[in-house]
Amino acid sequence: MRLMTGRGSALASAIVGISLLATTVAMAQTYSEAPALADAVKAGSLPPVEQRISDNPLVLTPVESVGTYGGTIRDITKANLDWSKIILQVEPFARWERDLNGVRPNVAESWEWNDAYTELTLNFRKGIKWSDGVPLTADDFMFFWNDVVLDDSVPVSFPAGTVINGEPPKVEKIDEDTIKFTFAGPNPLFMELSSRAYYNSAQWLIPSHYMKQFLPKYNPDMKDTSEFDKRYTMDTRIQYTDMPTLAGWMVTSYTPGQRLTAERNPYYWKVDTEGHQLPYIDGFDTTVVTDDAVSQAVLLNSIAGKLDFQSREFNLADVSLLMENQEKGNYTVKLWDRGDFAWPWMMPMYDYKDEGIRDLFYTPEFRRALSVAMDRDKYNNVAAFGLAKPRQFALSPLSPELQTEEGKAFYDKWVNSYIEYDPEQAKAWLDQIGVVDKDGDGWRDRPDGSRLQMIVDMMPGDKQTADIMDLMKEDWDAVGIETLLNQADWGTLSDRQKAGEVMMRAWGSAAGWGLLSAPTVWAPVENAEWTMGGMSIALNYQSGGKEGEPARPGSALEKLQQAYSKAVQALDPNDRNAALLEAYQIHLDEGPLTIGTVGEDPTPVVVSNRLRNVPSVGLIGSWDMGFPATADPEQFYFAE
């Protein structure tokens, strides 16, 4: 259900608005609530449900059926609590649709853009309250903007997606429930960007009535902002059980390294299609486990039937054991997608300090040879149990621009380009560009006769990447390219990459598409470690040509940067999709510019047979997409 998100077509807005009102009135809603809450209302300790769920509660359509109240979900998280956060803290302005085809209103009940996409008026849900009953108003956000973001003494900088062309936006309060952003330039994707998981708009929503006491500005007893920071940062916010939240469940206890419990939020502002206040499930009982013990913990507890819903921390290797024991543990294994586009993908760095290597990278035949020299079926069988798909570097097929007819056809070509295992062709191409063995040592050399070595860096701890890299090294060695593999930790790698000392990098991708999830994976535009092409080249674009070094004129990289600019400036979604497809075409024509191996690994999700309304489709790999929160766990329920 999408409320008006298009441009200010006032008539459309009016019609929808009136019909909404009518529906609301016509339904003459009787809402119901969980028995425990009903008791509290009778006892007088809670206001009646109609006064708690906001004036316009969000209606969630159950995946299978309307549910019943009760039950506690048992699950397991690592010490960093990431799993719990991605269930309990994803309440942004808008949430992703369950099929990722756009965003739907969440804390914001509606929003309007002006034609130029520079002004955004955001309407918070009227009457929405924090978990302690205090209303959420525009003042909360203004507090965030004025006293936190704009205040230099608080270490919070301008939120991602708000700064355009180096300029921050203006934020004003229009009325109790409405704020207005005025951006320095067109920012059509702001709603999508701010919906990403728990560290975008979900993080910006803070209860001012609670947080004020931790700022020196309001509380002279505070010497610095450290108490505030701990509660603001999503890393540690979840630990503060006294901090009001907007989520379906509130964390009621946290014992570090041991256990976390959560209970339903009586002021939760979502209902099902029959007016039952959500969530159905009473709470969570989460066991916290060290990183080294988590694999054993999730596997053994699943088999023992002690987990009700778990989608992270499983290894692909465990799938067969999990499948075998479904009956014994009374659960079902659903296979969600990891959502990645390649695990690993090989990123040649076009800004590597050695000009000779750069020359080779800029030569399409060289990259194509490397690509077809790879036996991807073997990688799939060995590293991914045959469950992944051999594929070229191509973005996720779930990207909106690849879901159109044109997009699908294009995607098909893209993902299958240069992935056939053809070492003879590889050798032929290498011969063609002059990469032959000149000194008779068995290894091919550069066209100028000097030694050629491919040095691939990767991070430790990623088994699939490591396994595939070993196999890939064999394949490249077999066509005469001497390959060296090297492991280094993130920090070291990052430094070396910035200095142009990394020739090629391999790592598992997360879901990526279009302009939202790390656009820099398909165009060198953002100075991040996961950028394609090379950090200096990306920095050059990002700084407007002032820093870093430019891509070679006329090269595919330069074209991609231009295509990206065009896509980013497109205001109409259709124009945007067209621009994106144009950009991707460059990859198809001149690529592979970065090389994919296998991807789209499925991820096992253990779901207790008593748990209902869990969708069969979901994405795990990318944090951005906010799963499993995006699957609306508030409408899961236990069938007894």
Add this chain to the structure above:
Amino acid sequence: MTELAAAGALAPATADADAGTAKVLSVRQLAWRKFRKNRLAVFGLVVLALMYLSAAFAGFLAPYGDRETHAQFARVGPHGLNLVDADGQFHLTPFVYGLERTMDRKTFKQVLTVDTEKRYELRWLVKGAPYTLLGFIKSDVHLFGVEGDGKLFLLGTDSKGRDLFSRILYGAQVSLTVGLVGVALSLFIGISVGLITGYYGGWFDEIVQRIIEMTLAFPQIPLWLALAALVPPTWNSIQIYFAISLVLSILSWGALARQVRAMVLSLKTSDFVRAAKYANASTGRIMFKHLLPGTMSHVLVVATLTIPAMILGETALSFLGLGIKPPMTSWGLLLNEAQSVQVILELPWLLFPAVFVVLTIISFNFVGDGLRDAADPFSR
């Protein structure tokens, strides 16, 4: 009594059966005789000799190369030789059956079928993956193998489809050698320091003890992490490990020095040492000819127990991501790959390297025991 032996008393004469003259055996020869009589010690020595020889000739003895993968046969259990075929017929030449692999899309289990129609015979001196022996002999002849498409996985394959039996042989090369240098160095420093400080005492002893305390108090893990950060990434795996194990063992001499010192302290005041002093024996002579043998037995036990500690240390390093990295392999790395519930339940053959590790340790200990008994001519 060790004191008498240490005092260098003449060994008892033994009568030679042939000549009528009495043959005098030195302490060393006597010790060897004693050792030989100890069956367990000899067993240990033989096993170690076999292991080291196998490691040296790993390439030749292993049916497959050290990088050879059989991707479609990853995670296969032991698939070995048979003498009697499905029809009950006996064959003089052992053979393996054919192997097929398909994936059951419902259970996501890979189904292995043994095809008893196909038989591949065992062959000797087969051509296989090339390898280098002892660093300079290149060859591609393997002692045994099966012909054609046949697969001989005596101990099964691992998650990447590499033959475990071959990998164990290659792993031996690393595991059996890398610790030795470190241990030797450790012993040398430890014993020398222990003897000197125990004998002389005084402020020198005090200082050394404090230094030892500092090195012992040093937490290993940050040290290992720091060392890992300092090692140039251009070094290959084995150089890195040598470097790390060397430094670690240089730090571990402290424990040994303390124990040697303790024994020296108690032996220092004993009669035979005083006797040696009165006989104007030089300090060096006292230390090496008198005190050292007294500590020898304990030192030997510690030495034979340190080598397994080195092998295990390497496993811990691999676990933390600091040790040997693929494609190089060691027993520690092999065991590490086996460290998961899924492996224990579904691929238990991957735990086989543990048997070799334990066997090596048993052998080192038997040899150590034997040496200790032998060095002490008066023990039972």
Add this chain to the structure above:
Amino acid sequence: MLAYIGKRLVIMLPTLLLIMAVGFFIMQLPAQDYVSQYVARQGQMGNTTAMLQEELLRQQLGLDKPPVERFFYWFFDFLRGDWGTSFVDSRPVTTIILERLPATLAISSLAFLVSWGVGIPLGVYSATHQYKTGDVALTTLAFIGIGLPDFLVAMFFLVAAFLASGQVLLGLNSPEFVNAPWTLARILDFFSYAWLSVTAVAFTGMALIMRVTRNNMLEELGKPYVLTLRAKGLPERVVIWKHVFRNALHPLVTMFGQVLAFLINGFAITSAVLNLPTIQSVYLSATFQQDIFLAGAILILIAVTVMVGNLISDVMLAWLDPRVRYD
């Protein structure tokens, strides 16, 4: 003797200072500090704004100052009892350590008692029945215990216990008993989990003790005084336990000093693998994440326990063996 002990305690202080300094600087060696790692992790998840705050975060955590200055701040704070805050969950280091101390001591002491309490008698038995079936069996078991990495043994036990009882024995209590008062029910629950960890840890230790005891006993048994004692007609039991055993203890006593350090520094990886809420497991994660105050504080504790342990060893050695004199 007292003067000696006093002297040793005094000397401990400069040693400790040296260890603190060297330890602190070694922890600075990896190029990545906590903030870089944190920013990197956030970046991997897609949270790129963290990168913009990197410098500010560093400032907040005090990591922007030069190492020498930070060391002195830390050193003096430490002496005053302020051990700093953990970067990871922003709690005081002292809280974290104290919170984990009971579990740590419980498992380590139980493991120590079991491994020494069972290992020593078995070692004596092994020595007195050398090469008989019992000895061979025990020796083999001991080798397996020494030969296998302790975390592999822990994994075995975990899986075996799971297959036998369906219980997942990770950690030290069932979820419902977290923070519950120590009722009888909780105590029983604790033991139902703890037996796994204790056995896994003690298995290796016991093997070692057994071997060392056996070797020491055999050495003593070879000495002439044993013959004399037997010739005197003393019962074998008295010979063994009253005389031989006493003398065989000496090398064990020197090992005793290591036990103190073992209490908080042993079985670190096993702790992590079995999810035990011990100081060791948090030490591992603190070190890898460059959580320097937490890691540093535990480092000091380990150092102190090692030094005190050594002192105890030396004193006990002098007490037991009249030949040993400290000049």
